[in-house]
Amino acid sequence: MKMIDEQIEPDNSTSILSYQLRSPLTSIKAALGLLLTGKLDPQTEKGQLLLQIAAKNADRLVRLSAAFNEEDISLLEIISRAEMDRLLLEVDLLSAWKNQEFEVFYQPIVCVESETITGFEALLRWRHPRRGLVSPVEFIPIAEKTLLIHELGIWVLREACFQLRQWQNKFPRKQALTVSVNVSTSQLLDGNFVKRVELICQEMDIFPETLRLEVTESSALGDSEEAIAALGQLKDLGIKIYLDDFGTGYSCLSRLYQLSIDSLKIDRSFVSQHQWDLIRSIEIIARSLGVQTITEGVENATQLAQLKLLGCKLMQGYFFSEPVDAEKAELLLLNPVCC
Structure with missing residues (x-):
């Protein structure tokens, strides 16, 4: 045939x-x-x-x-x-890995008090030869099912850490720039994952304290002892752990305290739906736990002003910049942030 x-x-x-x-x-x-x-x-x-x-x-x-x-x-x-x-x-995804069709884009995380970019979130993008950019929502579940996520995840981590080192050298500051990378549950269950992360930090010559790994609530707060143990080992290296899309799943506050999560990322849906009371409650919870928050999905000046009133200090969204390639992200570092 x-x-x-x-x-x-x-x-x-x-x-x-x-x-x-x-x-x-x-x-x-x-x-x-x-x-x-x-x-x-x-x-x-x-x-x-x-x-x-x-x-x-x-x-x-x-x-x-x-x-x-x-x-x-x-x-x-x-x-x-x-x-x-x-x-x-x-089929196309497996070919894409062989043909190097993947790219890493970066979206800035902004401190609205100092009006500066504190770091970037690294986001995987697939530039399909016919379809153009394919949404991660479409291909990440397939990558997890086929276990390609392991190699893809390590590749993104290596690319992001390499780029972070370049930016830290070019833009030295008292509080060094950071980069955050998304990690799936299956990656945390890989017995070699923590060691590979440690080796990448050494290879790229970055301080682990400037690397953040973003996990979902199910990864961090679920019943998998292996995943929880891996998070503990990563924190022992100095790596910060961010809890992504906070509030969209079942959050056990005692487990949050136990795991010493470093930051809660407030889900973009709360901003788009103007759920200001809920965001205020999350801010109060975060302060009681001694962790910071990053509010996602800020798209306009009205949302920005409201979030400032609620005490949100770190934000991310299209109001500041859409995810862009490394070259365009560097230009963002050269220009003042509009807050």
């Missing part, structure tokens, strides 16, 4: 199916290949996950292959349009 690489016509069912077959095959090969290297025990949680991925894709492959022998079977009886789109994206 010939695999095609040209752009797929939506009404060409046979071509779409032959294109789709590459995704299950790739997933099976990747999952079993990793197990066959002997670096991962099939009896571990991650090993079992890989086996499940291989089994699920083997079943999908059988169903897709059967379609070629059943002319009366509708394509949508075999696979939904949504699943088809996801599979196409999965």
Whole structure:
């Protein structure tokens, strides 16, 4: 069966199916290949996950292959349009990693009191050759499912730390610039993750105290003892831990205190919905815990003024800058911040 690489016509069912077959095959090969290297025990949680991925894709492959022998079977009886789109994206995502189609963008975190940029959040972007920039909302879940998130995450961390070192050298200040990088639960469960982070800090010659790792509430406050232990080890290195999208999940305040979270990032939805009382409550909680807050999603002067009245000091959002590449981010450091 010939695999095609040209752009797929939506009404060409046979071509779409032959294109789709590459995704299950790739997933099976990747999952079993990793197990066959002997670096991962099939009896571990991650090993079992890989086996499940291989089994699920083997079943999908059988169903897709059967379609070629059943002319009366509708394509949508075999696979939904949504699943088809996801599979196409999965194929492209694996190719993107090989073809180096990923970029790191940076969005400034601003102190509105001093009107200065204190640091940046590093954000992964995928520049698809046909679709342009693909939203992380679309491809990050696929990267986590295929375990590509581990290599992607380390690559982003290395790129961000390298860029931070350049900026710290070029823009020395009493309070050094910082960079924050998002980390998934699966990364925290990787037994080598903490060591790899430590080695990157050494390799890029940055102080761990200027690196922040952002985790979700489920990662930090969930039941995984391995993830919680990893967070503790990262803090022992001097790395700061930010709790992202705070308030959107179930927050256990006693666990927050236990983990010594360094900053709560107030979710952008609270700002867009003008939930000022809730934001004020989070500020009060943060002060009682002795942690700072960063308010996300600031998009206009009215929101900025209201947040200042609530005591918010660190902010992030399109009012200051959208996420930009490293070159444009450097220009932001050269110009005063409008607050």
